[in-house]
Amino acid sequence: MxxxxxxxxxxxxxxxxxxxxxxxxxxxxxxxxxxxxxxxxxxxxxxxxxxxxxxxxxxxxADYPLPPMMFTYDELTALLLGSKMVDAWTDTQLGANAKSAIAKIEAVLPHHLKQQHDHSPFLVSSYHHGPQQQAFSAQLRTAIEAKDVVLLHYQDAELRQTQRIVEPLGLVYWGGKWTLVAFCQLRHDYREFRLDRILNVESAGQRFTCHAQKNLSHYVALVKAKYAALAAEGRDGADCDSSPA
The missing domain is CATH 1.10.10.10 (Winged helix-like DNA-binding domain superfamily/Winged helix DNA-binding domain)
Structure with missing residues (x-):
């Protein structure tokens, strides 16, 4: 060291x-x-x-604000890789913020770390993450933060078009696609909606509230419990339909 x-x-x-x-x-x-x-x-x-x-x-x-300290190479690698993932896989607004962060980090890299970073073995591809994947990400992020109920115009895997009034709780990346996790007012339960199948998003003019049985952390806990139960049964979940709505 x-x-x-x-x-x-x-x-x-x-x-x-x-x-x-x-x-x-x-x-x-x-x-x-x-x-x-x-x-x-x-x-x-x-x-x-x-x-x-x-x-x-x-x-x-003492309790005193300290100036920023230099990151280690491994920490910089993690930060830059994460920023590049955000730039490649999210919406244009978050992507612009990620580009700004990358520029600031690279501007203060010492020469020897800059050389190491230039030869990093990590590549982030934006293939399969085009405008259709990103179209409604920023709008949905805003709705999630404001707790605004939205009307989704959606097309499922069989090309059937439906409309759902949902309470958006979070955006989840499953390693190939982004999905909206929401509480469906019609089904009174959690539902997932692939962003690349959303046709339009409108505000429903309502607000919603979260509670212990309706929030993103609760949804994640249910998913973990589901797959833990499958693992205990000796199954890997391959025969369980986990595709979003």
Missing amino acids: GKSERLFQLVNLLKGRRLAITAKALAERLGVSERTIYRDIQHLQSSGVPIEGEAGIGYLI
């Missing part, structure tokens, strides 16, 4: 603690000597990091 990464880890270990941590404990966590910890703390203190404490007692960082 290099010095800059060690200093970063040291700050993370110290900040937000209610009780002081000793140099010995810090040395064991970081795999270095106590002497190195003392030198690092002096270096951070001289740089303006508000570390409180003393040898033999322990150290912590």
Whole structure:
């Protein structure tokens, strides 16, 4: 571990603690000597990091806003990969925000990290994620945040067109398609709707509320329980129709 990464880890270990941590404990966590910890703390203190404490007692960082610290290469890889996924697989508004984040991250990359990033083995393809996949994403995100009931004009796998009044709860990416998870007012239950099969979205002029038995986390818990039960029966769910409405 290099010095800059060690200093970063040291700050993370110290900040937000209610009780002081000793140099010995810090040395064991970081795999270095106590002497190195003392030198690092002096270096951070001289740089303006508000570390409180003393040898033999322990150290912590006061409740003080710290400047951004440099990310490790692996952390930058994760951030950039996630931003590229957002850019490729979501709507144009989120994509623009992702591009802006990528530009800001790349602008401050040290030269050696920039070279590593240029040779990253990860590629995010936007194939199969065209305008039809993204058409209603921004509109539905807004409805979810505002808890607005919407009228969906929808076409199912058999090309039958229907209309549903639903309470939109979340957008879920299943590794190939985006779906809207919603509470259907007709069926009085959760339903999934593939974004690439939505023909139009209109506001129903109503608001809805969530509760313990009607929210995205509850839906996810039900899905997990369903597949846990299938696994317990020795089935992998392949014979269970899990396709969205």
